[in-house]
Amino acid sequence: MNVILIMNDTLRYDHVGANGNPWISTPNLDAFAAEAAVFDNNHLCSFPTVPNRHEMMKGRHGNPFQAWRPLEWGAMTLPKALRLAGYETMFIHDTPHLANFGYGFDRPFSGWEFVRGNEADRWRTDYFSELQVPGGGKFTWDQQATHEYRNYRHMRREEDQCVARVMSAACEWLDHNAGHEKFFLWIDSFDPHEPWDPPQHYVDMYDPGYEGVKITWPSFGEVADKFSPAEQRNVKALYAGEVTLMDRWIGRVLEKIDDLGLREKTAVIIMSDHGFDFFEHGYVGKRAIYPEVVRTVQMVRLPDGAGAGSRIAQLTQHPDFAPSVFDLTGVEVPEGMDIQGRSWVPLLSGGGYEARTATVSGNGPSYFDARSPFAAALAGRFTGWSPLQVTDGRWWLVDNADPGMRELYDVDADPDTQVNLYGQEPDHYARLHAELISFLEQSQAPEIAIKLFRDGPDGIDPKQGAAVFAPGMFPDGVPMNTVRPGNVVRRD
Missing domain, CATH: 3.40.720.10 (Alkaline Phosphatase, subunit A)
Structure with missing residues (x-):
């Protein structure tokens, strides 16, 4: 084929x-x-x-x-x-x-x-x-x-x-x-x-x-x-x-x-x-x-x-x-x-398939100051812990080491994710948070990532995570056809 x-x-x-x-x-x-x-x-x-x-x-x-x-x-x-x-x-x-x-x-x-x-x-x-x-x-x-x-x-x-x-x-x-x-x-x-x-x-x-x-x-x-x-x-x-x-x-x-x-x-x-x-x-x-x-x-x-x-x-x-x-x-x-x-082919052919109970999503390593991974790595500035997103298809958790940044939505009732239910649905939060920790452990994530989400940020230096992430990202600098000496870019 x-x-x-x-x-x-x-x-x-x-x-x-x-x-x-x-x-x-x-x-x-x-x-x-x-x-x-x-x-x-x-x-x-x-x-x-x-x-x-x-x-x-x-x-x-x-x-x-x-x-x-x-x-x-x-x-x-x-x-x-x-x-x-x-x-x-x-x-x-x-x-x-x-x-x-x-x-x-x-x-x-x-x-x-x-x-x-x-x-x-x-x-x-x-x-x-x-x-x-x-x-x-x-x-x-x-x-x-x-x-x-x-x-x-x-x-x-x-x-x-x-x-x-x-x-x-x-x-x-x-x-x-x-x-x-x-x-x-x-x-x-x-x-x-x-x-x-x-x-x-x-x-x-x-x-x-x-x-x-x-x-x-x-x-x-x-x-x-x-x-x-x-x-x-x-x-x-x-x-x-x-x-x-x-x-x-x-x-x-x-x-x-x-x-x-x-x-x-x-x-x-x-x-x-x-x-x-x-x-x-x-x-x-x-x-x-x-x-x-x-x-x-x-x-x-x-x-x-x-x-x-x-x-x-x-x-x-x-x-x-x-x-x-x-x-x-x-x-x-x-x-x-x-x-x-895991192969999704059985879903098309009618064979046996071990369904996921949740998915985890994130933008790059989440154990350093990565709200904007590129800017943070290049500028060396802390902008807040990066979240990870966990969902079972209905309940949608934006998990974060900072409890004040956590969000939880029922996307069946609220597809536009406008009503944050974190704090009102502790059981759903606990279940999805456990899915996240299990994913990190099974995926052999660095201990710094597991510790951050399992135990919180106490004792974790954001620069430690950035040092893991940044090397090799842009070997010759920012990958842009950049403004050079003698070029003037004027904004209205």
Whole structure:
């Protein structure tokens, strides 16, 4: 059996029509969902991009001890194991963090193609002496403005957009490789990750007539009040337009699969790694706390149609990807790979499945001052203990070493997580907290993480955790096409 993965960075579960969204336009994903098994509770474990890909390739929980680091030399991974078992394996992506700074996520594959120019990719170095940035500080970084200028100014047509080039490269690869006895194709599209710059007609589908500044990469944090209602609406429209653009080009790949007669022998898996906070809880950005970020897209279409049209409610996570593909292909897990995830294939075929009682999610190591792991590690400042999120599918716990920062929600009654029941439901808190401690112990988390959540922060130095996390994160500095001497970035 061939396997094709289409991974979409930052695609929210609730921004797919088939997942109950009545206003988003995702016709290709919707049609695919009708032929696939749709997982309604696939939750991120590690967060964001790089720790997530570690989990998917290794089948092991990264949270709460997998930092933002390169793929280790010699690591046994799913694509490497498939290659050694005779599969032709290919990696086509535009996700800069998987390649820049020698991160090496291409190494396990037979071949790879890196589509240049998205987000932090150190691609273009075009000169400028002064760049005017509108928006009054509502954009994320000055560095982002230079990226907009240097990289994205060369993408004039829809066909020049990164997602279009990634999916076109995948189609071309399929044209030349459909004859292989068996192949594994990993397509990693960084869209709909910010910045959101789809052609204007996609944005007009959701916010026609807007005349303000297009804030393609809004500043992160508890900053919702910095944005006017019109700006908030347009930011959401920019993202929605990017999702619809992505959907169109995914459709090209799905069409190519059918044109080449591959449907009958190819499993197709469409996934996302995490979502995005669009002003919910007053926040902009990404925190692995609430459903809008934690709940992700996962759809699986098998050649024999097993599970087609079904909705799967069981709790699954990204470390389950590797054991599931081993299960689909019949390739044995290499000795020493030490898989921690569990195959979801029985959920499609009707076999036995040991259901999870809870999932744990978090953004990087949670035993140091990591509300903003990047800023904290780089600036060396304490900003509060990082939370971990635990859920059984109904009760949703945001656990924290600081009791004053704990939150508990009944998402059946309160899907928008607005009514904090921590302190009112001690039994549910105790049960989910016990699930967290059990997860940390079984996952062989560092003792500092277990102690922090089991016993509290007394005696724990935040710098101790930061020292574990920061080394190797950015070997040559911040991964941005940065503002250089002689460059002036002016804000209105």
